[in-house]
Structures are given as C-alpha cells and as structure tokens.
Amino acid sequence: MTNIFNYIDRQSPVHRLTGATKLICLIFWTFAAMSSYDTRFLALLAVLSVFLFTLSRLRLRDVSFMIGFTVVFMLLNNILIFVFSPEHGVAIYGTRHVLFTIVGRYIVTREQLFFHLNLILKYFATIPFVLLFVSTTNPSEFAASLNRVGVNYKIAYAVALALRYIPDIQHEYRDISLSLQARGVELSRKESVIKRLKSAATVLIPLILSSLDRIEIISNAMELRSFGKHKKRTWYMGYPFTRSDFLAIIISLLLLLGSVFLTVVNKGRFYNPFL
Amino acid sequence: MKQFSVKTIVAIGIGAALFFVLGRFVAIPSPVPNTNISIQYGLLAFIAAIFGPLAGVLIGLIGHALIDFSYGWGIWWSWVVASAIFGGFVGIWFKKLSLYDGVFGKKQIILFNLYQIIGHIIAWGIVAPLLDILIYAEPANKVFTQGLVAGAANIVTTAVIGSILCIAYAAAKPKRDSLAKE
Numbered sequence: 001m002t003n004i005f006n007y008i009d010r011q012s013p014v015h016r017l018t019g020a021t022k023l024i025c026l027i028f029w030t031f032a033a034m035s036s037y038d039t040r041f042l043a044l045l046a047v048l049s050v051f052l053f054t055l056s057r058l059r060l061r062d063v064s065f066m067i068g069f070t071v072v073f074m075l076l077n078n079i080l081i082f083v084f085s086p087e088h089g090v091a092i093y094g095t096r097h098v099l100f101t102i103v104g105r106y107i108v109t110r111e112q113l114f115f116h117l118n119l120i121l122k123y124f125a126t127i128p129f130v131l132l133f134v135s136t137t138n139p140s141e142f143a144a145s146l147n148r149v150g151v152n153y154k155i156a157y158a159v160a161l162a163l164r165y166i167p168d169i170q171h172e173y174r175d176i177s178l179s180l181q182a183r184g185v186e187l188s189r190k191e192s193v194i195k196r197l198k199s200a201a202t203v204l205i206p207l208i209l210s211s212l213d214r215i216e217i218i219s220n221a222m223e224l225r226s227f228g229k230h231k232k233r234t235w236y237m238g239y240p241f242t243r244s245d246f247l248a249i250i251i252s253l254l255l256l257l258g259s260v261f262l263t264v265v266n267k268g269r270f271y272n273p274f275l
Numbered sequence: 276m277k278q279f280s281v282k283t284i285v286a287i288g289i290g291a292a293l294f295f296v297l298g299r300f301v302a303i304p305s306p307v308p309n310t311n312i313s314i315q316y317g318l319l320a321f322i323a324a325i326f327g328p329l330a331g332v333l334i335g336l337i338g339h340a341l342i343d344f345s346y347g348w349g350i351w352w353s354w355v356v357a358s359a360i361f362g363g364f365v366g367i368w369f370k371k372l373s374l375y376d377g378v379f380g381k382k383q384i385i386l387f388n389l390y391q392i393i394g395h396i397i398a399w400g401i402v403a404p405l406l407d408i409l410i411y412a413e414p415a416n417k418v419f420t421q422g423l424v425a426g427a428a429n430i431v432t433t434a435v436i437g438s439i440l441c442i443a444y445a446a447a448k449p450k451r452d453s454l455a456k457e
Contacts (some may be wrong), residue, residue, distance in 0.1 A: 005345055030350070034410055069346045072344045080421070085414030092412070122411075134344055152282050159337055161288025162295065166341075168291075174293055193312070197432060200301070203441040208318070209303055209447055211289050219285040227281050269412065 004165075006066065013244065014056035019145035019237070021136045021245040027149075028252040032259040033125040037118050038271040041262050045255065047123035056136055074123050078116055082106075089115035095274040113272060118270075134211045139163045144235035153233045161218070172210065177203045195207045205222045212229050283326055287333045291324045293336030299345055316429045317436025318359065320391045323366035324374045324441065327449030331362030353406030358399040363430075364394035372441075378443030384438055391433045 009015070014022075033045050060067075081088065089111030090096045097110040137145075143160030147153045181187060185199045222228075263269055297315040315338065323331030334357035343350045367392050369375070372383055403425075404418040 034352075037412060067348060073346075081414055081417055088414040091344065093293050120413075130344070130350075154279065155287075155333060158284050158287040158291065158333060161285060162291035162337055162341065165289055165292040166295055169292050170300060173282035173296055173301065194435065197312070197314070197435045198439070200434045201317075204297075204314075204318065204440060205435065205443045208293070208321070208444070211293055212444075213287050215282065218289070219282040220279075222285065223281050228284075 005139050007138055008058060008062055009138075010057050010136075012055065012057040012136070014052065014132060015136045016242075016244070017240045018148075018241060018245055019094055019141035021241065021248050022133050022137050023142070023149055025252040026247075028256040029129050030126055032036050032252075032256040033122060035269065036259040036262055037122075037269045038259075038262045038266060039114075039118055039121065040258060040271060042118060042125045046121055046128075047261075048255075049125060049128035049132070057133055058132070058135055062239045063135060066131060067127075068136075070123065074120065078119060081119070082112070082116070085176035086112060092270055093272050093274050095136050097274070099226065111175055114273070125274040139239065140175075141237040141239075144238040146214060146236060147233070154228060157227075157233075163222060165214075169207070169211065173203070173207055176206050183224065183241055278284045279329065283330055284356050286322065286326045286330050287337070290319075290326070290330060290334040291337040291341065293318055295341045295345075298338065298342045303361070306387050310328075312428060312432055314432050314436050316358075316395070317392075317433045317440060319362045320359070320365045320387070320394070320437040321440040321444070323362045324369050324387060324437075325368070325444070327369045328363045328366030331364070331366030332359045335359035335362035353403050353410055356406060357403035360402050361391075361394045361398035364397060365390050366382055374441060374445060377445050377448035384441070387438065387441060388434055390438060392430050395426045395430045395433065399429065412413075 017236045029049075034044065036042065041214070086106050087109070090109055092115060093111040095111060099108045099110060099113070140160070140163070141155045143163065146159055147156040177187065179202055180199075185202055187196060187199055187203070191199070262271075266272070297318055298313055303313060317456075319331065319335055319338070322334060334354060339355045339358040340350055343355065365387075368386070370385055371373045372390075374383070399422040400419075404415070405420040407413050407418040407421075408415055
C-alpha cells in the first residue's frame with residue numbers, strides 16, 4: 001500500500017539516470033510512439049523498450065500486476081474498435097482484401113487486422129517504457145525533475161504535495177469508511193446504485209472536511225516559511241546531469257525526429273503495405 | 276496573480292491526492308460488469324467551485340495523470356486533458372457559486388449542476404473523442420459512444436456527490452456576515 005507507484009530500488013544504468021532525464025525521454029518517446037503509425041518504426045520502439053527493460057534489471061514479476069491491467073485494457077479497446085467499426089482499416093489504407101466473414105457486417109479484412117496489429121504494437125512501444133519510468137524513478141525525485149524540465153516550481157511542488165499526501169488520505173479514507181460501515185452504511189453491491197452513491201458521499205463528507213482543514217494547516221505552515229517568495233527553488237532530490245543523461249536525451253530526441261521524418265516520407269502517419 | 280496563492284497550490288496538491296485516491300481505490304461497482312463508477316469528478320467539481328479554475332485544471336491534470344501512471348498503461352492524454360478541461364470549466368464560475376462564503380441555496384445548486392453538466396458534455400462529448408481521433412486515429416463512432424457513456428455516468432455521479440459535498444461544506448462553514456452588531 002505504501003508503494004502505489006511501484007518504485008523498485010535497484011542498481012542499474014537506468015536507475016542511475018536522473019529523474020529529469022527519464023522524464024524528458026518519456027515525453028519524447030511517448031510523442032514519437034503516439035504520432036507515428038508506421039509499423040516498422042513502432043516495432044523498432046517496441047524492441048528497444050523491451051531491451052531497456054532488461055537493462056534496468058527489473059523482473060517481469062515486479063510489474064506483473066500492472067501488465068495485467070494493461071493487457072485487459074488493450075484487449076477491450078481492440079474489441080470495441082472492431083465492434084464499432086469493422087471497416088476502419090479499409091478506410092485508412094484505401095484497399096480491401098476480404099479474409100472471411102464472421103456475421104453480417106463483421107467481415108474480417110487484412111487492412112483491419114493490420115490496423116489492430118499497429119494498435120497493439122503501439123502499446124508494446126510505449127508501455128514497457130512507462131513501466132520502466134514508474135519503476136525506476138523515485139516519486140520524490142519526480143517533482144524535482146518536473147521543475148528541471150521547465151514546469152513552474154509551484155506546480156511541481158503541488159505534485160510533490162500530492163505524492164506526499166496520497167498514502168495519508170488513503171489511510172484516512174479507509175478509517176472513515178470502516179467506521180461508517182460498522183454503523184450500518186452500506187457500500188456493497190446489495191444496495192441500488194443511487195443509494196450507494198449517496199453512502200459514498202456520506203464517507204466523503206468527513207474526508208473532505210478534514211482535507212480542507214489540512215489544506216489550511218499546510219498552507220499556513222508554508223506561508224510562515226515564506227514559500228513562493230523567490231523565483232527559484234532548490235530541491236533536495238535534484239541531481240546534476242552526467243554524460244549518460246545527455247546520451248539518453250539525444251537518443252530519444254533522435255527517435256522523435258525519426259518519427260517526424262517518417263511521417264513526411266510516408267506522406268501521412270500510416271505506413272501502407274497494401275499499395 | 277491572486278489565483279496563484281500558497282493556499283491554491285496546497286489545494287491543488289491535496290485535491291490531486293484526493294482525486295487519485297477516489298479514482299484509484301474507491302471503486303463503486305456498477306451494474307455493468309468490469310466498469311466502475313468514478314466518483315472523483317464530484318470531488319473535482321466541488322474543489323474547483325471553491326478554489327477556482329486554475330485549481331480545477333491542475334487537479335484534473337495531475338490527479339488523472341497519476342492514476343494513469345499507477346496503472347502503467349501510459350498516459351491516455353486525450354482523457355487526461357478532458358478531466359482538466361472539466362475542472363477548469365466548473366472553476367471559471369467559482370465567484371458566481373460563492374461557495375467559499377458558505378452560501379449554497381437552491382439557486383446555487385441549480386447553477387452548480389448546470390455548469391457541471393455543460394462541463395461534462397464539453398469534456399467527454401467533444402474534447403476526449405476528438406483528441407482520441409486526432410492522437411490515436413480511432414474510429415469516430417466508437418470514441419463518441421465511449422465519451423457519451425462516460426459523460427452520462429459522470430454527470431449522474433457529479434450531480435449526487437458534488438451537490439451533497441457542496442451542501443455539507445456550506446453548512447459546516449460560518450456564513451459571511453453571520454455576525455450581527457448589537
């Protein structure tokens with residue numbers, strides 16, 4: 001429960017990079033994977049991110065829980081797309097090669113399967129990298145990295161506060177909910193949805209009121225320490241860049257440029273093998 | 276800018292933490308299998324109505340991004356942005372709702388729900404599906420149906436939870452000008 005973001009402290013080249021570097025790489029990487037639908041490029045990203053994953057000495061077991069969520073999400077998304085729009089691939093690639101018919105308008109075409117392949121590849125190109133980021137970046141360093149990347153330090157500090165207080169609020173929520181359930185407030189499936197919503201609100205009221213008090217206390221404490229007086233601020237968890245940091249940033253920048261370049265060469269985001 | 280006071284920053288931090296906890300751990304099972312009702316939007320509308328648009332935008336953005344991070348499926352930017360826009364839209368009207376002064380009568384309840392419904396329609400009916408199409412090139416009828424379902428569910432939860440929270444908050448807060456000179 002204390003480790004919701006699944007940070008795993010190990011010695012590896014990926015762990016040694018600063019949080020700011022990993023954040024910059026994550027942004028470049030996800031934008032590269034997001035903008036391109038070029039199958040070859042996505043496959044390259046997928047292979048690279050799996051390679052980085054092994055480099056970080058993470059084990060599959062460490063992240064199996066998160067992978068489970070993602071796989072379910074990915075399958076649902078693919079099924080929904082097919083149910084709603086079985087001809088989406090045909091519309092994108094402009095040709096139609098029928099493979100077989102399931103029922104009615106659900107005709108499987110090669111174009112549609114190819115679109116789904118690209119979609120799945122997109123997941124494989126980004127998800128290992130996100131898992132890598134989450135598991136190798138210390139949450140306390142995350143706020144410092146946001147500031148380093150150029151986010152206003154007040155907003156970065158708000159993120160730090162959120163990360164700091166999530167476990168506390170989680171704890172408080174559980175206490176309140178258990179004590180109310182002991183007094184007979186029903187939160188389970190036995191009640192109707194609207195009733196359940198109302199009992200959720202009963203739990204929320206004490207939680208919110210105490211959180212508002214908390215806001216008052218923390219902001220008074222911060223104001224007494226002159227928070228926000230200066231334009232800049234230093235971070236306990238901020239580290240200086242090393243050579244490998246620059247290298248990582250340059251590589252991911254090149255990947256992003258590659259994605260843009262491919263979009264220009266392919267005259268669009270899609271790589272079309274059917275023409 | 277008065278908006279960016281220390282209090283607003285702390286409210287953003289704590290609000291995002293609340294948004295995260297509610298969205299991630301407090302799951303109310305819905306009649307549809309495998310879908311949970313997200314009650315965090317009631318909270319988001321409530322906090323935005325107290326602390327204003329900046330708090331609304333940033334709580335939606337940070338809270339939703341943290342939830343996505345903790346599941347590990349990458350950040351689904353289209354929906355994160357939609358959350359931020361909803362928070363910001365309700366926040367714009369915070370002066371009109373005068374919740375901070377401890378006044379929340381019938382008129383304010385109607386206004387609050389009007390704003391939250393328009394906000395949800397903009398966020399889930401327009402912004403999220405359009406970004407889904409733009410970023411992920413998904414089929415239009417799929418994303419609009421998804422957005423409509425999510426938006427409708429969010430409107431109901433915000434109407435129930437957000438209104439109850441506002442009323443409770445206003446009742447717990449001493450009213451402005453509640454002291455009379457004798």
